[in-house]
Amino acid sequence: SPLHDFLQGLPKCEHHAHLEGCLSPELFFQLAERNGVPLPDPEANPAYASVATLKERYKNFTSLDDFLVFFFQGMTVLQHEQDFTDLAWTYFQRAHRDGVHHAEVFFDPEVHRERGIPYETIVDGFSKGCRRAERELGLTTRLIMCFVRHLPVSSAEKVYDEFISARHFEAGVVHGLGCSSTEIGPPKDMYRELYAAAAERGIPLTAHVGEVGDPTYISAALELGVQRIDHGIRLVDDPELMRRVAREGILLTLCPLSNVLLRCVPSLEHVPVRRFLEAGVKFSINSDDPAYVGAYILDNYCAVQEAHRLSVAEWCVIAENSVRGSWIGDSRKAELL
Ligand code: ES4
Numbered sequence: 001s002p003l004h005d006f007l008q009g010l011p012k013c014e015h016h017a018h019l020e021g022c023l024s025p026e027l028f029f030q031l032a033e034r035n036g037v038p039l040p041d042p043e044a045n046p047a048y049a050s051v052a053t054l055k056e057r058y059k060n061f062t063s064l065d066d067f068l069v070f071f072f073q074g075m076t077v078l079q080h081e082q083d084f085t086d087l088a089w090t091y092f093q094r095a096h097r098d099g100v101h102h103a104e105v106f107f108d109p110e111v112h113r114e115r116g117i118p119y120e121t122i123v124d125g126f127s128k129g130c131r132r133a134e135r136e137l138g139l140t141t142r143l144i145m146c147f148v149r150h151l152p153v154s155s156a157e158k159v160y161d162e163f164i165s166a167r168h169f170e171a172g173v174v175h176g177l178g179c180s181s182t183e184i185g186p187p188k189d190m191y192r193e194l195y196a197a198a199a200e201r202g203i204p205l206t207a208h209v210g211e212v213g214d215p216t217y218i219s220a221a222l223e224l225g226v227q228r229i230d231h232g233i234r235l236v237d238d239p240e241l242m243r244r245v246a247r248e249g250i251l252l253t254l255c256p257l258s259n260v261l262l263r264c265v266p267s268l269e270h271v272p273v274r275r276f277l278e279a280g281v282k283f284s285i286n287s288d289d290p291a292y293v294g295a296y297i298l299d300n301y302c303a304v305q306e307a308h309r310l311s312v313a314e315w316c317v318i319a320e321n322s323v324r325g326s327w328i329g330d331s332r333k334a335e336l337l
């Protein structure tokens with residue numbers, strides 16, 4: 001796009017990338033081999049025949065839940081601390097090349113723990129990748145622990161207890177809590193107690209809502225104390241709630257190309273960036289699951305520009321709101337503004 005160089009150079013903050021969503025088909029097969037993890041039977045799932053067939057399959061997700069099957073299958077090759085570090089480091093290098101100065105990334109400890117990986121292995125591995133990015137790239141990072149709604153609350157309680165016992169919030173190892181995975185089905189308030197306990201400790205909260213769910217999923221999350229909404233595109237279906245989100249300065253972390261690929265919207269034109277700009281709703285633009293979507297943050301910025309033709313002034317508003325909505329101290333914000 002004509003603004004590519006400008007968008008590349010714009011100091012960006014990423015708030016919505018799943019580290020497990022950074023596992024490329026290449027790295028999937030590499031780690032499966034390195035760790036002796038059996039691949040899914042290609043008879044039952046021909047997508048796993050090769051890197052090429054898997055890449056092709058990733059272009060044809062039919063829904064959020066269809067994607068999630070591949071996303072959780074991918075994670076099975078992550079076994080050792082080094083695998084988690086490699087995955088995070090690979091992502092941060094790419095984000096740095098895309099002009100990201102600050103990155104807040106999700107990880108799903110419940111899912112790894114369920115298949116026998118200790119909490120410490122997961123967090124130590126990812127946090128080593130974060131520290132390397134800070135040291136070698138000057139990128140600031142934040143790890144956000146993500147609960148997954150397809151598993152029972154008792155599973156979330158287990159990782160929450162480990163996180164509290166390890167004092168990882170106080171130590172600045174894990175900076176916030178979120179939740180993701182399937183949206184429609186589980187109770188909207190399933191993390192009421194956990195979110196209340198975390199809020200009491202001053203832990204920042206977010207939730208994946210309004211990606212496919214109606215605005216009542218968004219208001220339910222706000223009631224649980226979130227400061228941020230991941231996706232939230234369905235907010236446009238409730239103008240009153242949209243005014244409230246604007247008034248309260250809640251940040252939406254939009255993932256435009258993910259929304260198109262998972263068929264949450266028919267095309268980029270339906271990601272309501274202009275409606276949000278006009279309503280004064282703050283948002284950032286993010287990659288979500290870049291290795292599955294086949295697009296990183298700069299691809300998302302450029303695709304939004306192609307579809308919506310924003311002005312330089314509008315891009316500056318987006319970049320500034322991304323800094324202000326980051327979970328970092330005022331001195332780091334001042335450096336980024
Ligand atoms: C996700 Cl796009 C999306 N939605 C919900 N949960 C997720 N986990 C990873 N990506």
Ligand code: ZN
Nearest residue numbers: 018180208288
């Ligand atoms: Zn997500």
